[in-house]
């Protein structure tokens with residue numbers, strides 16, 4: 296290499312090192328106030344309470360998140376406000392689960408909500424309590440039972456959702472409306488983030504509007520960044536890393552402490568007792584039946600609940616990452632938040648550190664999401680580690696607001712994974728502390744609709760899992776992390792799990808008619824329901840009629856649980872089994888076609904016999920089409936207009952007789 300190249304490398308490394316040092320120094324000077332909200336599955340660390348100075352304006356930022364995006368945005372906004380208004384304004388970012396709205400909300404001056412929507416237009420788990428409280432309050436105000444008690448409160452709502460879902464940003468929309476109903480004043484238009492596009496861009500645009508409105512208001516202190524207005528240095532939140540010598544010192548801890556399995560904060564290490572392929576050998580896809588042994592845990596569940604699993608990355612992926620970054624898989628590490636990190640420091644955005652000591656192998660296996668696309672911030676951080684000048688410049692561009700179009704083209708559209716980005720920029724080798732701190736997000740637990748009934752399997756939870764193998768535009772095959780792990784390594788392995796209770800439940804009386812629509816793995820909860828009914832039948836209960844609509848590609852390939860279903864028809868557990876094999880004939884045949892065709896038989900059950908309707912499976916297409924089929928069915932049965940039929944279906948849903956478990 297010639298001297299010029301060496302000089303450039305030296306220069307880039309020196310700049311990166313200086314930037315890192317200055318971040319460290321700054322954080323060391325300030326008081327320890329790191330706000331470490333409990334992130335999925337990690338116990339919240341003790342949080343020194345933020346002194347709220349009554350003489351200073353306070354901006355409260357609350358987030359409702361399932362996989363961390365809303366939390367990331369909230370912290371980003373928090374830091375932006377701190378650097379804009381300095382010490383004149385207090386900024387408090389928190390998990391909405393840790394907020395007491397009945398005591399606090401009416402006393403606030405300004406509250407910003409970042410709220411994601413899940414399931415069938417529902418709030419995230421951490422926002423469920425707040426959400427139902429707010430909706431109830433709004434109802435009371437609307438009904439005149441309560442004064443609009445939020446007068447004097449200003450607010451902004453940014454919803455996080457995905458346009459492909461039927462109830463796009465339902466939670467953000469409801470919260471915005473309810474706050475207004477309760478008398479609060481919006482300071483900015485509602486933001487509707489769409490994860491189907493580049494949601495970071497939606498948030499950035501909304502943030503700019505919010506800041507503009509705040510500048511003109513008296514809700515915040517004086518701006519301190521007026522002059523200069525230099526671009527902020529790239530933030531690289533990184534843990535302090537202690538590397539332990541092999542064999543020396545403390546023993547490794549488990550990646551998850553063994554808990555009760557009753558909620559996200561306390562997963563239970565269960566053994567997987569069975570993994571069985573459900574497709575025939577003729578199928579070119581795979582779907583597995585999995586049995587999770589929860590004996591000894593005290594976990595209880597009901598048919599219709601969900602189970603969450605913390606799977607691991609494959610060995611091959613873990614090895615690739617380690618080789619690319621020069622990490623020693625057997626090295627044992629302890630991560631910690633730098634001492635003295637204050638609110639506003641880069642380090643204040645660090646999630647709680649991994650448990651330790653653990654090996655880098657375990658850390659990469661359980662905690663690093665390297666197969667999803669990286670966030671823009673991660674690319675900016677990564678740029679500071681690139682030894683090659685061109686790589687550094689390109690990463691910095693991809694990670695900046697100016698590089699929006701490049702990011703969309705290079706990362707978002709082709710769904711390029713973090714691993715692929717690391718491969719494309721081989722000179723960018725982040726430290727361990729930065730890699731886990733801000734480059735690889737945490738691998739999330741995966742949820743499954745339980746496909747068994749405790750009446751038959753009190754200590755075993757069944758899962759019906761389609762194995763994800765997606766061909767990406769780049770030609771890479773994306774092997775789903777959890778589903779592939781289950782298929783390849785599940786049998787006999789141990790996995791941290793917890794149960795999430797749902798509203799998706801059989802009616803109290805076994806005599807109520809049931810209409811169940813569950814193609815593909817959407818069959819899962821209905822297998823649980825049918826086991827429940829089989830147990831009821833065996834104990835002498837009278838069963839109402841039950842229709843099941845199942846669909847798949849071909850009778851000979853992916854007709855899962857065929858023997859069981861046909862056995863249930865023979866024994867009377869199931870009165871009608873309607874099958875749609877989409878590819879067994881020239882024209883596509885789907886469950887929604889059968890639902891509509893059965894209007895004559897189903898309408899009397901719905902109209903006169905109080906039937907309960909259930910739909911499970913794909914939210915983006917199937918559930919929407921079945922919903923339309925229900926409307927058409929009512930229209931045909933009742934002989935009414937489309938709008939009247941829609942009202943009937945809405946009423947069924949409002950009264951809990953039409954339930955959906957969709958994802």
Ligand SMILES: Cc1cc2nc3c(=O)[nH]c(=O)nc-3n(C[C@H](O)[C@H](O)[C@H](O)COP(=O)(O)OP(=O)(O)OC[C@H]3O[C@@H](n4cnc5c(N)ncnc54)[C@H](O)[C@@H]3O)c2cc1C
Nearest residue numbers: 666667710712742743744760761775776777778816819958
């Ligand atoms: C409430 C609920 C219930 C569920 N019930 C069931 C069930 O009963 N049965 C079942 O099989 N599943 C169910 N799911 C889905 C399940 O949770 C998982 O999402 C599914 O198994 C895939 O997980 P995975 O880790 O194997 O795949 P992931 O690795 O998470 O990939 C999943 C999908 O994301 C996309 N993706 C991820 N990363 C990339 C990337 N870098 N590039 C491109 N695309 C990418 C792919 O298109 C892929 O299809 C349920 C989900 C929810 C929320």
Ligand SMILES: Cc1cc2nc3c(=O)[nH]c(=O)nc-3n(C[C@H](O)[C@H](O)[C@H](O)COP(=O)(O)O)c2cc1C
Nearest residue numbers: 360361362363364365411414416456457460463464
């Ligand atoms: C299982 C599942 C269900 C979802 N349901 C909805 C929905 O009903 N409406 C919607 O607008 N977005 C829905 N989304 C999209 C999420 O809200 C979106 O990805 C959001 O960015 C997640 O934010 P978080 O990371 O803070 O949890 C769903 C996503 C998943 C994975």
Ligand SMILES: *[C@@H]1O[C@H](CO)[C@@H](O)[C@H](O)[C@H]1NC(C)=O
Nearest residue numbers: 564565566588589590591789
């Ligand atoms: C899981 O299996 C291992 C090995 O067979 C056993 O030692 C352990 O006790 C099992 N765990 C549970 C929770 O049943």
